[in-house]
Amino acid sequence: MPSSERSGQARGPIAGLRLRPLHLRVELQRGGSLRAAAAVLNLTQPALSKSLGEVEASFGFALFTRSARGLATTPRGEIVVRGAAMLLQELAHLGAEASAEPAVTLLRIGAPPFVAQGYLPEVFARLVGEQARVRVQLMEERVPLLVQALLEGRLDALVTSYPTEMPEAAGQPLHYERLFDADFTVIAPPGHPLGRARRVDWPRLCRERWIMPAPTSMVRRMMDEVFRSAGLMAPVPVVESTSPVTNLRLVAAGLGLSAVPASTLDSAGGSGVVRVGVDPPFPAGPVALIHRTGTDNPRLGLLRQALGLPATV
Secondary structure, eight states, rough: OHHHHHTTTGGGGGGGSOOOHHHHHHHHHSSSHHHHHHHHOOOEEEHHHHHHHHHHHHHHHSSHHHHHTTTEEEEHHHHHHHHHHHHHHHHHHHHHHHHHSSHHHHHEEEEHHHHHHHHHHHHHHHHHHHOEEEEEEEEOOOOHHHHHHHHTTSSSSSEEEEEOOOOOOOOOOOOEEEHHHHEEEEETTTTOGGGGSOBBBBHHHHHBBBOOOTTTTTTHHHHHHHHHTTTTOOOSEEESSSSSSHHHHHHHHOOOOEEEEEEHHHTTTTOOOOOOBBBOOOOOOOEEEEESSSSHHHHHHHHHHHHSSSSSO
8 A cells, every 4th residue: 555545645735745754753653663664755764763853852752762673652652643643634634625626525434334324324415415515435344443543533523333441542532422322133034933932031042043243343242241141151153244234134044143223124124034022132232423522623513413413512
């Protein structure tokens, strides 16, 4: 991948700004050595070492520690490098917005698949319909990857389920506002005997074959917790798939049971699967708007309005 893409390098008029010190900090952390960063930045190692010294002198403290293994960021350097990466991303975003014809506001939103498929279409219809010059870039991913992209400045906000322990980068806390609780439904293949039972407990479910999301997904963690609460070890899935739509189709094909968002099941018209009456029921999962604090982002106000929230926190 070119260094311009990895570092969020601005193009067009923005490229004329003095951005090399920002790229220097980011590439030094990424490469872990003067040699690797010098190759990416097309500099000699002595020139890069001199530039690093000038940057550290301007801050008044060391950003990196040097050892035989290479470079490692200091705690203060971690904050500086993260800020540099976010600034580069924002400048690249600014360049993309200003260079578009006509000029547009480019809103970058992250969401897990079940939120993107079941909730965001109506939100985007309000957003794009009311703002003719708004474009949306949607990243559908697992929650940990979405949070990382938000912290790195590659996304403006998330509309997502969220971990019980929200990760926060040094100097970059996150703010979240609960929007609603998403209901989940346990489903079985057509004709499965559990579909005819009035109530099915979790020990009985534990003996079935399961299709589950990846271990790092929020839904998977919720599933694991439900089994633990019943004093059980969660079964090892026969298939792991992050997409709730794919999981629904795998269940319809007879591969096993799964738990999918009720909105996914409703939008698919059932798709031939049957709902399982689980006791106790599968818990609802909170969905929230999550964004970085301490930054004045006018794009966030547009999203908040489309979500039915006040324009400002």
